[in-house]
Amino acid sequence: MSKSIAFEKIEKTEEFQDLKRRKYRFIFTVPVLFLIYYLLFIVMSAYAKPLMSSIVFGNFTFGYLFGISYYVVIWALAFIYVFKAKSYDRQVDDIIAKYGPKEEQEKGA
């Protein structure tokens, strides 16, 4: 099956290079920023104890709310990713339609 696909030709096309450029910029930047954001939590827990244990409202401390923020942020990132990935899927569909194997018309997995 894979014999019939012109991998090298596809790899050199402007469309595929554009997909890679757009995709890489997004998929590497976000995790790096997130890693820094996560390390902030550890550093602040170690060196900003009074702030982390100060009450923000009710009986919630800043540290607890800061910790919970990670769940909110990571879920938000997951949905942003799915949204972005759908646009890559469309680009991929275009590439396959243009350069993909002709005898095999099924959508790229």
Add this chain to the structure above:
Amino acid sequence: MASAQLFGIILFGAIIALTMYVTYLASKRTTGTGDFYAAGRSLTGFQNGLAIAGDYLSAASFLGIAGLVALYGYDGFMYSIGWLMGYVIVLFIVAEPFRNSGNFTVADVISYRLKQRPVRTAGAVVTMAITMFYMISQLVGAGAIIHLLVGIPYTVSLIIVGVLMMIYVTLGGMLATSWVQIIKAVILMAAMLIMLAFIAIVFKFNLSSLFGTIINGGEIPGFGKVGGQGMEFLTPGALYSNPIDLLSLGITLILGTAGLSHLLVRFFTVPTAQAARTSVVWGMIIIGSFYFIIAIIGFSSASLVGSDAINEAGGGGNMAAPLLAQVLGGGEGTIGGELFMAGVSAVAFATIVAVVAGLVITGAGVFAHDIYTNVIKRGEVDSRKQFQVARITAFVIGVVSIILGILAENFNVAQLVTYAFAVGASSNLPVIIFSIYWRRFNTPGAVAAMLTGTITTVILILLSPNIMGDAAIYPLTNPGLFSIPLGFLAAVIVTLMTKPEDNDKMFAEMSVRAHTGLGAEK
């Protein structure tokens, strides 16, 4: 008391019967290697998401983290946060291209355009190291917990768990393993939600008042005086005195998740990269909810059960969740309390069995597919023979890990799991990322990274305070801070120092396949 133990045993029995039935159904559908290793790529994204959660949420999380929060407050809570964070890397960088470029094992991906035999051999060493660290921790936890809760001796409970998982894996393969994990995820989340509902009723649906009882103490009808640990309990520093150690642990957790072999092979059970994406998102929703709830369970246990009672039950706080169930159900000696506790114990049991089954099948896949078929026989094995070898390997891994588990009875369980993460982050992760994204990457670089990462991790563990005590040469309990940069550096330096491989054609093929799914295994 006796009726509660009986109830516990009936629940154990019901869980075993259900999973055995699933295994029986799966065994009828498992006829070739594709079925055995990858469940015939028949899972949906949502099913695989549940299985990812079932694979990931171990007894160390359910019992161990509840205990850490209950005993150490804020520091336990901080520990609980790290476990979900690695999924950003899994989702953004690894899952989809990994699914598209592989077939059955991690080494399929990294050997795609590199030399088969050295890469597969080194990859097998890495996966075996991860599997063993993870496995021993699960089995030790299983033996101790079942012993504590049901009163069966440590060795006997270990053998029960071991035999069960061998049956699941050898008869039902990946399909049965996946369904055992799915069932476990559902049971575990249901148990957590029931506990959360009880907690919500006790604290009148007000999370703030739970923290109020911890800070100021309080009286709750039916529970008497509760909480009163004070502000200290919500201040950092109760558990971790060395911030550098914590940094090391944090980096290990966030980078290690994307390097866990048994988690990564789950992506081969779905038909497409899109389904792999969906499964990570579902996994993140379930796993995140789990860690959010487990911290509340821990804080509630601190408030309602109290640190003294948790410490008295032994096991480094492992009994915090079961004891909370007992108190919520009406207290010690009441039927409700004992039944609730037996129920939670049965859930802990199901948790362990599912995780262990996932580990065994990953180890068996690596030996049969990478070592036996591709390294020893150079790919010339019919799938029947390979299938047979995989089953025998699963059996052998089961027996070996039972023996290791018996020998390792007194090891610190939570620590062992983080060692598996450290191996994953410092040897699997650099190689997976570079082989997908870096054109120049070559075979010597891959082998160097995998061996450097694994060996450094193991050496630093041996030199750490956990093994050497006060005489430790390496001051941190977690090796990640050094072993992870070393693994990445070894990959880069050795690659740049050695000849480029003439594999542009293969890189083009892999790259197109990874990003478009063209030619991916269906």
